[in-house]
Amino acid sequence: MSGSRQKWKAxxxxxxxxxRKLLREMLSSHPEIEIAAECGNGMEAVKATTEYKPxxxxxxxxxxxxxxxxxxxxxxxxxxxxxFVTAYDQYAMKAFEVHAVDYLLKPFSRERFEAALERxxxxxxKREVDPAELGAAARPAGQYAERxxxxxxxxxxxxxxxxxxxxxxxxxxxxxxxxGKKHLKQQTISGLELALDPRLFVRIHRSYLVNLERVxxxxxxxxxxxxxxxxxxxxxxxxxxxxxxxxxxxDEKN
Amino acid sequence: MDGSSTRKxxxxxxxxxxxxxxxILATLLVTxxxxxxxxxxxxxxxxxxxxxxxAWSARYPCRTNPLGRREPWRIxxxxxxxxxxxxxxxxxxxxxxxxxxxxxxxLTHTYKQFLAMQTHLYAAGFCYxxxxxxxxxxxxxxxxxxxxxxxxxxxxARAREAELSALKAQINxxxxxxxxxxxxxxxxxxxxxxxxxxxALADFxxxxxxxxxxxxxxxxxxxxxxxxxxxxxxxxxxxxxxxKEEIPDDAKVCLLPPLLLxxxxxxxxxxxxxxxxxxxxxxxxxxxxxxxxxxxxxxSWDPEAGSSRRNGVGLKNVQRRLExxxxxxxxxxxxxxxxVFRVSLVFPAETEEKK
Numbered sequence: 061m062s063g064s065r066q067k068w069k070a071x072x073x074x075x076x077x078x079x080r081k082l083l084r085e086m087l088s089s090h091p092e093i094e095i096a097a098e099c100g101n102g103m104e105a106v107k108a109t110t111e112y113k114p115x116x117x118x119x120x121x122x123x124x125x126x127x128x129x130x131x132x133x134x135x136x137x138x139x140x141x142x143x144f145v146t147a148y149d150q151y152a153m154k155a156f157e158v159h160a161v162d163y164l165l166k167p168f169s170r171e172r173f174e175a176a177l178e179r180x181x182x183x184x185x186k187r188e189v190d191p192a193e194l195g196a197a198a199r200p201a202g203q204y205a206e207r208x209x210x211x212x213x214x215x216x217x218x219x220x221x222x223x224x225x226x227x228x229x230x231x232x233x234x235x236x237x238x239x240g241k242k243h244l245k246q247q248t249i250s251g252l253e254l255a256l257d258p259r260l261f262v263r264i265h266r267s268y269l270v271n272l273e274r275v276x277x278x279x280x281x282x283x284x285x286x287x288x289x290x291x292x293x294x295x296x297x298x299x300x301x302x303x304x305x306x307x308x309x310x311d312e313k314n
Numbered sequence: 315m316d317g318s319s320t321r322k323x324x325x326x327x328x329x330x331x332x333x334x335x336x337x338i339l340a341t342l343l344v345t346x347x348x349x350x351x352x353x354x355x356x357x358x359x360x361x362x363x364x365x366x367x368x369a370w371s372a373r374y375p376c377r378t379n380p381l382g383r384r385e386p387w388r389i390x391x392x393x394x395x396x397x398x399x400x401x402x403x404x405x406x407x408x409x410x411x412x413x414x415x416x417x418x419x420x421l422t423h424t425y426k427q428f429l430a431m432q433t434h435l436y437a438a439g440f441c442y443x444x445x446x447x448x449x450x451x452x453x454x455x456x457x458x459x460x461x462x463x464x465x466x467x468x469x470x471a472r473a474r475e476a477e478l479s480a481l482k483a484q485i486n487x488x489x490x491x492x493x494x495x496x497x498x499x500x501x502x503x504x505x506x507x508x509x510x511x512x513x514a515l516a517d518f519x520x521x522x523x524x525x526x527x528x529x530x531x532x533x534x535x536x537x538x539x540x541x542x543x544x545x546x547x548x549x550x551x552x553x554x555x556x557x558k559e560e561i562p563d564d565a566k567v568c569l570l571p572p573l574l575l576x577x578x579x580x581x582x583x584x585x586x587x588x589x590x591x592x593x594x595x596x597x598x599x600x601x602x603x604x605x606x607x608x609x610x611x612x613x614s615w616d617p618e619a620g621s622s623r624r625n626g627v628g629l630k631n632v633q634r635r636l637e638x639x640x641x642x643x644x645x646x647x648x649x650x651x652x653x654v655f656r657v658s659l660v661f662p663a664e665t666e667e668k669k
Contacts, residue, residue: 075588076492076550082499101591124589124619147491166495218618 102126129195141180336362369446401439473638554593
């Protein structure tokens with residue numbers, strides 16, 4: 061992207077009206093930036109991003125339903141410059157710094173705002189930042205995701221982690237099996253594994269991550285492989301390393 | 315607790331008692347009853363060992379019959395029965411030993427003498443058991459007082475810690491920064507409201523800082539602090555936040571530790587209202603029933619937001635502060651029911667400070 065383009069489309073996402081007004085006011089001295097929409101929560105932000113394809117996103121972190129990190133996970137991130145806007149949150153700030161994502165700390169000065177804006181305009185969006193990892197880094201140590209966000213078309217679904225039966229790796233996607241349905245999400249299975257509590261979810265195979273509570277028994281299968289049988293009757297392959305992990309976890313529980 | 319060292323001391327005491335007992339018994343057997351000294355030692359050593367066993371075994375009936383918690387006649391009956399049975403067995407075994415000694419050493423008078431002094435031995439066994447009882451009750455009493463002392467120390471430390479974290483929690487940095495951001499926005503949009511919010515924030519800070527030094531405050535004062543807090547949050551949340559309040563006058567005069575309810579309100583805002591796009595309400599109510607005061611904080615709650623805060627730090631702190639001040643007389647309950655989250659506190663209604 062370069063400064064030669066005519067108009068920049070921006071989206072303001074914050075659940076507080078005053079915070080949105082403040083950003084709007086600061087942007088008013090920038091005629092090259094057009095505010096496509098203001099969103100009061102993450103769901104609206106996901107919808108508006110698909111609709112307006114903005115170049116710039118001012119994104120609050122703490123919002124109802126979906127957090128700023130969730131939003132980033134769910135949108136097409138090509139060609140979007142993201143500036144997180146948040147009040148003091150030590151974990152979020154650490155995550156931003158680790159992943160070199162730009163952020164504004166509430167309350168912020170005009171100078172700080174201008175600097176962030178300049179950087180967002182001239183910097184290529186960081187594709188290498190994995191939003192799931194960013195989200196994981198923003199959680200205090202020992203705390204894990206309580207739900208997984210998935211987008212099917214335009215519909216956003218929140219899956220509480222305890223309702224997830226298992227996840228299967230499919231190339232760049234994971235298929236999430238829950239309550240008899242499967243949801244596709246663009247994420248690596250290792251990325252998902254990182255977000256979930258390792259005492260509840262076990263990687264039983266290179267391609268499978270299972271909810272420990274769903275495993276009813278393990279049966280031998282073939283010469284030296286095994287299958288795990290879930291409460292709903294689904295059979296999943298268990299690798300040798302996966303079996304060792306599963307066993308260690310079950311031993312620890314007993 | 316240094317369990318192993320107490321056990322070692324106990325064993326050493328037991329060994330000394332065994333040697334003394336055996337020595338005295340053997341001497342008596344030789345001097346008063348005219349036994350052969352070999353026969354006296356052969357009889358006294360095992361009987362002394364058994365006697366220590368009898369005294370030590372008193373530990374179990376002592377433990378199951380703690381003093382002061384059962385009727386004295388029951389305790390006495392238990393121990394007297396045990397003393398009778400054990401001394402009877404002890405003398406019985408002694409009699410058999412005496413017979414063996416006679417045949418082993420080729421003597422004839424050991425058994426005869428034993429029968430002559432049997433009554434004395436019954437009395438000795440009986441008394442020795444009771445001595446054991448006294449010893450064990452003493453040990454238990456000492457342990458109990460030590461534990462009580464430790465518990466008292468611990469509860470003082472806990473109260474101090476709860477006090478400190480309450481002071482630290484009274485100004486949540488998030489709350490402060492968000493409020494400052496609102497003021498920053500209002501300065502150009504609505505300068506009058508910006509000034510009002512500065513004043514409200516200053517009032518809130520003044521009140522909380524002043525309260526931290528007091529041990530208790532009337533509920534009415536805590537409520538006016540909560541009103542200030544809500545006024546500030548209302549600037550942030552606008553129509554998304556509604557406050558309901560039902561505090562009768564007889565409850566307002568009751569005392570409670572300062573800032574006890576403030577963290578509950580903060581939870582209600584952060585985990586309740588802030589998680590619902592269209593907002594919700596917080597309801598504070600109190601009722602006074604004679605000597606009890608119940609206070610409840612309820613708020614709208616989104617069960618799907620997944621924020622399970624029943625075991626949150628804030629809640630735990632409130633619980634600890636209640637415990638530190640009222641002990642078992644206070645009770646805190648937190649529960650989510652459909653889309654309402656409710657925290658209920660019940661504690662003694664005090665209107666003047668007690669030491």
